[in-house]
Amino acid sequence: MAGTADLVILNGKVLTMDGAYPRAEAVALAGATILAVGSTADIRDLAAPGARVIDAAGGTVLPGFIDSHVHLFQGSAALEFMAMEGVETAQRAAQTIRAYADANPGEPMILGTGTAYGLMDGRNPTRHDLDAMLPGRPLALLAPDIHTLWANTMALEQAGLLHGGPVPEGSVIVMEEGGTASGELQETGAFGPVLKLSRTGGRDMLGYVTGAEPEPPVTQGERAADRRLLAKGLAHAASHGITTMHNMDGNFYQMELLSDLDAAGDLKCRMQVPFHLKNYDPLDRLEEAAEMRRRYTGDRVWSGRVKMFMDGVIDTKTAMMTRPYPGTDMVGEPVFEPDHFNAASIRADAMGLQLSVHSIGDLATRCTLDGYEAARNANGARDSRHRIEHIELIHPDDLPRIHALGAVASLQPRHSPLGDYFPIVPQGTLLHDDQYPYAYAWQRIRDTGAPVIFSTDWPVVPVDVMRNIQCAIAPAQPGVPWDVRPQSLMDTLASYTSGNAWVEFNEGRKGQLIPGQMGDVVVMDRDLETCAPDAIHQARAVLTICGGQVTYSA
Template sequence: MAAKADLVILNGKVLTMDSARPRASAVALAGGLILAVGSTEDIRALAAPGARVIDAAGGTVMPGFIDSHVHLFQGSAALEFMDMSGAETADEAARTIRAYAGANPDEPMIFAVSTIYGLMDGRNPTRHDLDAILSDRPLALLSPDIHTVWANTLALRQAGLLHGAPVPEGSVIVMEAGGNATGELQETGAFGPILKLNRTGGRDMLGYVTGTEPEPPATEEERAADRRLIAKGLDHAASHGITTMHNMDGNFYQLELLSDLDASGDLKCRMQVPFHLKNYDPLDRLEEAAEMHRRYTGDRVWSGRVKMFMDGVIDTHTAWMTRPYPGTDTVGEPVFEPEHFNEACRRIDAAGLQISVHSIGDLATRRVLDGYAAARAANGRRDARHRIEHIEVIHPDDLPRLKELDVVASLQPRHSALGDYFPLIPQGTLLHDDQYPYAFAWQRIRDTGTPVIFSTDWPVIPVDPMRSIQCAVAPLDPGAPWDVRPQSLMDTLASYTSGNAWVEFNEGRKGQLVPGQMGDVVVLTHDIEALAPDQIHTARAMVTICGGQITYSG
């Protein structure tokens, strides 16, 4: 007797992401796996008595989205911290901060996320600006890219930063002429002490700031609070059709919390968590990465990857460039020195682990490629699928090296200044005119044959795949010196599904609607192929299914 389905999805526009059978109208699931795809009539006949029946009503049905670059714990916490995304002027900032502070009298520090650069009517805030808004309570504002914090005097004093402090290479406490901090803290090595003042004690960003464990260890009450927070973030991601996420910061603590949620049935998305190697870490710490990989190997919570940073961000001139930023004599600063980085790559690769490296500037990307080349020269060529995260600017000489070294380009379409979230980059400010065609050059990279995968980098931007898909397919076109090259819808969807399954070494097991693969599916409210490119964002997740279980319905 043929197997029967415990869940069927009928009347859909099914995109299987399988070239052998790209389209259908219905999908059947059984035991957490895809059972069959086919016509609505045939799939209806497979439904067991009492099976769950979902009417897609003409909406797209496709593999669940895999967001291959997120910061889950931070994103979860950001759902509850003060949101500054609507404040674009000094007056709006003051109103937002004072209203939140008044409504939250017990908050140990007023901490905000999504604070724009240039908040003080075109310039970044100083501690004096923030003191004028709120001086009697610690106050800190985190930039959207999670690379800069602006703090008031009380927060700086409590964190031991008011008079400066030693920081790792690549981090900066910006100082006043008189010897005190201005309030601007660039990169994690500078602002890490500030985060300990907030209500989470900084545990939400510990895997990002240091990659180490809570010290002292989290109490059971703190662990319960952190599990609740992460569960909220997982629910939020599932509401956007996401079934898997690749975390970009990590420690054993997060893996323990996720495993607890999995055991209690509250893990709404599959999660990969890396080991985070900092530039000041002894390379012997890589044994912890190997232990993570040995200990966490499931389909729902696993490791197997090491994350590093090579530079910062363009906005603060901390992205590492091949030549000085316009009108300056600075090229940014590397986080890792070349030989230190190369040796890290050699050791990680020799251990059979995957590498992800944050790289924004063109010189940073060149040095990451050099590190991957060093690993190959030492260990031989293997199917490593090492990744470079972001690649916001690339030198044309390095484009062919991506393919030559079998590198995966891990990109975020909505990070682009040609998207709908961040402002355009005016000429003569952050980029030279001849760099514009190689900034956010997603299609140029794809045209080399380099595998391209997509993500959001939540909470840098909202964890909404549809907005990112629209930014890839229908970017803004401000004209020269930009060279705008939209991507096709199907390439973009593959970069959010089958491509992301491939990069985690799960091709043939997930990322396609093919019998026998994991039952991870999203049903959209619209037929995405019928929407105008600039209307793709109107499609939302109607139902999300992970492992055959409905994780969102709305």
């Protein structure tokens, strides 16, 4: 092997994520794969003439991060739409909106992303509030969770929603007295028509809203613009040390764009894209999921998974709960009725497809597990690795069922109000006191033996791996009725590397620094194991390598 490495990384604190050989000093890559892992002296000797030599200078070196729950197209577009993160008052909102509108006079509709619930000094905005902020131009604001949108009168008129209209089960056009829309649109079936007014024509969210193809078909100019956006988003993710992402919305159009980028050498992260089954789709549409899996099978762009939604979100009380929200008779809205979901799960499972299901409330998680159990009973047990996305609340009776059914807990630590992004849930508003210990109960789930994987859900939160890691290992400790249990750094890193490789059925091929595995590596600017848990977010990627190619260098 002497002199055969194209790239060597020396003087590092290497975390291989391999239990048999967990730590080393250096890594060698040859072509697209890991050649060797060992001491700096031994790895230096493997460098071929002209090989690239990286001095990690004591920084952590580990497998490239795998973000297992993102919305790439949406996140890419959000890099250019109006950013509302950190805007928390009506006055600041008006200033931000007017400044953006003045700077973008040709924008067909001003679309803001990351808009806080309670923006109007504690309450959500109405169309009248937004009319006052921006008269004479369409305006829409998306909530951070991408489950609620607020639109002004002009946007509602142009979308044909000002006087309401039919929406799929689980979606709501909130109406005001007099038969006109208030401006609040809950879930994609309600706000999808508004997104079509944006600069992207809503194509960035089409895989999320309908899972269908652009209609009318895109022009060459639109396709080029969309490729540019995706390339920008991929480069942004690579700057955070990410080498693979699992998309959580999808259609054939996104697969085509990603394949175009791959062919051009511009795909900086590997991408898995699912088929998105909506509650109003006939189950025969699952044949399209099978076709997507058949057509896209590479290591860089592939499918094989189906995404569904079981419920909404806690903030709007559309997450499904086993009992009413405090002080209300509301228990949330099902997106799929149980029998419908069970039938979809049985059919998809019988086709050998993996499932990812958005499940926020404890009843939603129970219904999702019931569907997975129905599939197992109907089809027999198999290594399905069906995923439950989010699990922001779980009933204690359902904790052991994840592991028992061979399912996977797919979690986003920065979603938790115990992180550094969303406010603490006020006691007595959305959760009952005895539910708090089972809210965002990542360590409780891990303790059952269930596989736990981590992700950001970009653009719900930024695609910043280290911020997410900090929220797992150093969550806030607000006291009773919370029961907060931090996770270890090594468990958390495994949930971002080897665990995420495993859930995509690529264990033994990626997610570890082992000779022969894919050459996906990140070099950090410091030793993560010596960082204070509450300061680890300051660590940054200085070099990202995907398939032996440098995709980011600080």
